[in-house]
Amino acid sequence: MSTTIPVIVRVLASSVSVAGKAGKIVRDVMSKGELGIVEKGKDDYQTEADRSAQRCIIESLSAQYPKVNIIGEEDNPDTEGDISSEWLAVDADKEILSIECPSFLKSVKEEDIVIWVDPLDGTSEYTQGALMLKRDPWERWKMYLTHPLISIKWYLSLLQSDFGFLEHVTVLIGISVNEKPVAGVIHQPYFKTLIDGEKKLGRTIWGLQEVGVGGFTAAPPPDSLVITTTRSHSNPIVEKALQVMNASQILRVGGAGYKVLQLLEGVASIYVFASPGCKKWDTCAPEAVLNAAGGKLTDILGNYYKYGASEGKPNKTGVLAAVNGELHNYALTRIPQELKDKLASNK
Numbered sequence: 001m002s003t004t005i006p007v008i009v010r011v012l013a014s015s016v017s018v019a020g021k022a023g024k025i026v027r028d029v030m031s032k033g034e035l036g037i038v039e040k041g042k043d044d045y046q047t048e049a050d051r052s053a054q055r056c057i058i059e060s061l062s063a064q065y066p067k068v069n070i071i072g073e074e075d076n077p078d079t080e081g082d083i084s085s086e087w088l089a090v091d092a093d094k095e096i097l098s099i100e101c102p103s104f105l106k107s108v109k110e111e112d113i114v115i116w117v118d119p120l121d122g123t124s125e126y127t128q129g130a131l132m133l134k135r136d137p138w139e140r141w142k143m144y145l146t147h148p149l150i151s152i153k154w155y156l157s158l159l160q161s162d163f164g165f166l167e168h169v170t171v172l173i174g175i176s177v178n179e180k181p182v183a184g185v186i187h188q189p190y191f192k193t194l195i196d197g198e199k200k201l202g203r204t205i206w207g208l209q210e211v212g213v214g215g216f217t218a219a220p221p222p223d224s225l226v227i228t229t230t231r232s233h234s235n236p237i238v239e240k241a242l243q244v245m246n247a248s249q250i251l252r253v254g255g256a257g258y259k260v261l262q263l264l265e266g267v268a269s270i271y272v273f274a275s276p277g278c279k280k281w282d283t284c285a286p287e288a289v290l291n292a293a294g295g296k297l298t299d300i301l302g303n304y305y306k307y308g309a310s311e312g313k314p315n316k317t318g319v320l321a322a323v324n325g326e327l328h329n330y331a332l333t334r335i336p337q338e339l340k341d342k343l344a345s346n347k
């Protein structure tokens with residue numbers, strides 16, 4: 001690979017390739033049907049797909065960029081032994097390699113880069129999606145009875161949906177320089193497209209500051225105010241922040257990556273989550289892609305998160321994102337000071 005291509009562009013091109021590979025791992029674990037669910041904390045789970053996809057991403061990127069600081073969500077991905085060579089991605093997306101690098105990023109060195117990896121965003125929705133792949137109703141019912149995460153209400157709604165909540169699942173790779181997210185990849189393993197009548201699963205969305213976004217068709221925000229928010233981590237403060245928005249519709253979906261995709265595709269205009277819970281790997285890639293598309297992501301107080309390697313991992317003061325600065329400001333001014341103070345006291 002030519003070394004005349006700036007390192008930030010090469011890292012983005014490699015991240016686009018490896019995200020696709022990680023997405024395949026996520027689908028393969030699901031098809032095998034053994035999710036290997038581990039409980040990390042309250043409403044906080046990990047599966048074999050989270051562990052394997054993280055190994056694939058981190059080992060592939062660190063083999064190519066040994067000086068880049070890479071931080072992944074999962075603490076103990078099974079690090080015993082060599083990973084399958086099938087999982088090592090050393091290629092780079094050709095289209096990205098041909099991008100003209102913005103001048104302020106041309107001289108960035110490997111050691112200036114911090115990458116935040118969420119190998120599977122929307123784990124809750126992923127484990128619930130597993131039910132949809134059980135074709136036999138009795139098998140499905142048995143799985144529901146032993147499933148730690150599904151209430152009867154969600155079981156019934158799952159049965160009525162086409163693909164469960166698997167579309168909410170994303171693989172996130174966020175690339176930061178000087179504490180700011182400058183590039184990012186959001187891969188959606190279960191996005192369905194028909195190409196010449198043939199079904200294809202998976203798509204990869206990317207963004208680079210001052211260059212723009214790719215991998216999807218951008219659309220303007222909806223005419224009325226549509227808010228997107230959590231479906232699995234709500235609480236009374238989260239609900240209060242939604243009530244004050246005066247929205248015409250509230251969409252409750254999984255994952256930070258998927259919610260930002262909804263903003264980019266004109267499904268929703270603001271993403272509100274007035275609670276701790278998300279971490280740096282949840283927001284780094286979505287923030288980078290949203291920024292590159294002209295949007296804005298901050299905490300509920302309107303402050304940007306910092307993505308340096310020594311920063312604390314939790315996003316203690318929530319998430320507020322919008323397709324443009326005007327809508328972001330609208331949401332920010334509607335949130336009562338009392339609620340902002342409550343979240344700030346988590347700091």
Ligand SMILES: Nc1ncnc2c1ncn2[C@@H]1O[C@H](COP(=O)(O)O)[C@@H](O)[C@H]1OP(=O)(O)O
Nearest residue numbers: 044120121122123230233254255256277278282
């Ligand atoms: N209370 C929480 N505990 C663990 N992870 C959380 C929590 N709240 C949010 N997250 C992470 O942020 C993502 C977006 O939140 P939500 O879907 O609730 O809007 C979740 O998919 C999850 O990422 P992950 O699935 O990677 O663990």
Ligand SMILES: [Mg+2]
Nearest residue numbers: 044045073123
């Ligand atoms: Mg998690």
Ligand SMILES: [Mg+2]
Nearest residue numbers: 118121122282
């Ligand atoms: Mg996540």
Ligand SMILES: [Mg+2]
Nearest residue numbers: 073118120121
């Ligand atoms: Mg995750």
